Amino acid sequence: MTLLKNIIKNTLLLQCLLLMPIIWINSSLVAGEWRGNIALESRFFLNDADFMQDSEQYSLRFEPEYIHTTEQDSLFNFSALLRKDSMDDERSHVDLRELSWLTFGDDWELKLGISKVFWGVTETSHLVDIINQTDTVENIDGEDKLGQAMINLTLLRDWGILDIFLLPGFRERTFPGIDGRFRAPVKIDIDNAQYASSEGQDHIDGAIRWSHTIAEWDIGIAHFSGTSREPILVPTITTEGLVLQPLYNTINQTSLDIQATFDIWLWKLEVISNNGYDKDRYSAAVGGFEYSFYDLSESGIDVGVIVEYQYDERDYDLSGAKLTNSVVFGSRFAFNDEQSTELLIGLSINEEAHNQFWNIEASRRIGDSWKLSIEARLLTHIDDSKPFESLLYSVRNDSFVMIELARYF
Numbered sequence: 001m002t003l004l005k006n007i008i009k010n011t012l013l014l015q016c017l018l019l020m021p022i023i024w025i026n027s028s029l030v031a032g033e034w035r036g037n038i039a040l041e042s043r044f045f046l047n048d049a050d051f052m053q054d055s056e057q058y059s060l061r062f063e064p065e066y067i068h069t070t071e072q073d074s075l076f077n078f079s080a081l082l083r084k085d086s087m088d089d090e091r092s093h094v095d096l097r098e099l100s101w102l103t104f105g106d107d108w109e110l111k112l113g114i115s116k117v118f119w120g121v122t123e124t125s126h127l128v129d130i131i132n133q134t135d136t137v138e139n140i141d142g143e144d145k146l147g148q149a150m151i152n153l154t155l156l157r158d159w160g161i162l163d164i165f166l167l168p169g170f171r172e173r174t175f176p177g178i179d180g181r182f183r184a185p186v187k188i189d190i191d192n193a194q195y196a197s198s199e200g201q202d203h204i205d206g207a208i209r210w211s212h213t214i215a216e217w218d219i220g221i222a223h224f225s226g227t228s229r230e231p232i233l234v235p236t237i238t239t240e241g242l243v244l245q246p247l248y249n250t251i252n253q254t255s256l257d258i259q260a261t262f263d264i265w266l267w268k269l270e271v272i273s274n275n276g277y278d279k280d281r282y283s284a285a286v287g288g289f290e291y292s293f294y295d296l297s298e299s300g301i302d303v304g305v306i307v308e309y310q311y312d313e314r315d316y317d318l319s320g321a322k323l324t325n326s327v328v329f330g331s332r333f334a335f336n337d338e339q340s341t342e343l344l345i346g347l348s349i350n351e352e353a354h355n356q357f358w359n360i361e362a363s364r365r366i367g368d369s370w371k372l373s374i375e376a377r378l379l380t381h382i383d384d385s386k387p388f389e390s391l392l393y394s395v396r397n398d399s400f401v402m403i404e405l406a407r408y409f
Contacts, residue, residue, distance in 0.1 A: 032068035034041065036079070036369075037061075039406035045181060046378075047397040053181055057400075059085040065098075074103040083138075088180030090190075097147045109154040110276040114147040117165075119209065121222065121259040121268045122306045124328045125286045126219065128255035128270045129226045131207060133171040140182050140377060141359070146171045157289075160212030167205035172246065181398045189243040195227065196249040203227050203250070207280075219259040226250065228277055251276030252391045266290040268308070276311065284312045288328070300337070306330035306346070324352040330359075339365045355392050356380045375402040 043057040065079040079098040085091035105122030112402040120126035125142075132145035153233030155162040166199035172193050176183040197203045205226025212219055253274045260267040269287035296303050312324045330346035347357040358378035365371050382396040 006356075011030070032066055032076075034064065034066050035409060036064040037406045037408045038063075038088050039404050041402060041404040043400045043402045044179075045397075046399045046401070049180070049181060050095075050185070050394075050397055053179055054087050057085065057087040057181065058088055059083055059091065061406075063097075072103075073105070074101060076101050081138075088137065088177045090175065091180060093137065095135065095146055097145075099147070107156045109152075109156070110152075111150070111152040114149050115152070116145050116147060117150075118145075118354075119222065119255075119257065120270055121218070121257050122270050122288070122308055123306050123309055123330065124268065124270070124285045124288070124346065127272045127284055127286055128222060128257045129221075130229055130255075131165065131167065131406070133229050134172055135174050137176055137180070138368060146174070160210050163207075163209045163211075165205075165207040165209075167207065167226060168202075168206065169269070170203060170248070172201070172248070172383050173229065175246075181400070182334040182395045184233065184244055185394045186235070187240070187243050189236070189238065189240075189245045192238075193231070193246040193248065194234070196247070197227065201227075202298070212375040218259045218261075220255075222254045222255045222257075224251070224255075230277065231279070249276045252376050262302035264292045264294070281311045284314075286310045290332075296367050300335070302334040302336060304332035304334075306332065341365075353383065357392060369407055371406045371408065373402075373404040373406065375404075376400070377402075 007014065014365050027206060037317075040060045041059045045055045045057070053155065060083070062082045063079065068076040070076075077098050077100050081093075081097055083091060083093060096114055098113075098115055100111050100115040102109060102111045104110070117131040118126075118129055119131070120129045131150070132148045134142050135144040138144035148167060148171060151166040153164045155164075165223070172190065175188045175190055178187055194343045195201070195203070201225060207222060207224040207226075209220060209222035211221075228249050228251045229332070231248050233244040236243055236245045236246050251274055253272055255270070255272045257271075258267075258269045267287075267289050269285065271283065271285040271287075273283050274283060275281035286308055288306065291305045293305075294302045295301070306329070308328045308330075312325065326348050328346060328348045330344065333343040335341040335343075341364045344359070344360065344361040348357040348359070349355070356379070358376065358380070359371070360376040362375075362377075363371060363373040377397075378399045379392055379396055380399075382392055384396075
């Protein structure tokens with residue numbers, strides 16, 4: 001058992017070394033395809049920073065991807081992210097998003113390597129999405145994820161799809177550095193993270209998920225056991241002074257996600273029950289609906305109206321900040337034009353403190369290979385006299401507008 005456990009712990013290295021010969025030695029390989037994008041991003045912050053950071057931030061991003069198929073029912077996939085940032089050294093980073101080999105039969109699939117897996121149905125928060133670690137330095141919306149080493153067996157049956165995951169090699173969450181924006185008021189000591197498990201990053205996580213479509217209902221039920229992707233930030237006195245040390249507890253989380261499609265209505269729900277984050281088990285949920293207006297006034301524009309409610313059973317998170325529930329309103333515009341113009345507007349309102357967080361995203365293709373994107377993250381109505389009434393207080397001056405021009409190949 002000890003030998004087997006050590007082999008599993010080193011799966012990440014073994015897979016990376018063994019996948020390449022599989023691809024190149026096989027004489028029946030079909031030509032692969034390179035694609036990806038390179039982008040220049042500019043962020044302009046609307047207020048002076050609390051910690052003397054710059055008001056303008058520029059970065060260059062490169063995301064190459066390579067896909068190679070074989071005649072033996074298998075697929076090799078590689079993708080990476082490389083970013084160089086002008087302001088924050090922690091945002092200048094390289095991550096291997098995907099380095100995986102997939103083989104499959106009529107009713108099964110097996111994936112080995114580093115990959116990304118998405119679970120969830122709601123628009124504003126993905127409580128059930130727990131396989132991959134959040135890449136916080138990329139964006140504050142939680143949509144960007146780090147690659148995760150895994151062995152994933154998928155069974156395709158009449159009664160549903162069963163996914164079984166073995167997850168070696170824990171990834172720690174990324175955080176903005178002391179020169180970055182959207183940072184904590186105290187330095188986060190990412191070099192000295194703590195773990196509840198004595199195995200630390202070598203702890204082997206596991207997950208299982210059943211999903212099925214029954215008439216109008218898409219249902220997913222999952223259970224995860226392993227190291228929490230969400231760290232507790234523990235105030236600690238070191239030789240550098242006061243810092244926040246990330247503490248990763250060992251958790252068990254059971255989740256349910258449901259999406260029901262009734263004509264132009266989409267009803268969505270995600271629910272989790274989690275123990276191990278703190279001493280007590282807690283529940284959280286996000287749910288709501290999206291209603292679509294197609295070809296509005298014969299303009300060719302589709303408009304979706306989104307309403308969701310975010311609930312968390314806890315009163316405070318473990319950093320001492322008060323948790324209150326939020327209602328989110330949004331609209332999605334699809335212009336259905338040749339340039340694939342899209343616009344998303346969202347407003348999150350904290351039901352007790354009435355803080356407001358605006359999220360605006362727009363994109364438009366230019367020609368065949370270029371894409372212009374604009375994002376705005378705007379924080380309003382944050383009461384300076386109540387610093388613990390909102391998780392947004394420490395970043396209250398970090399509203400920004402982002403413009404990105406990307407070249408796809």
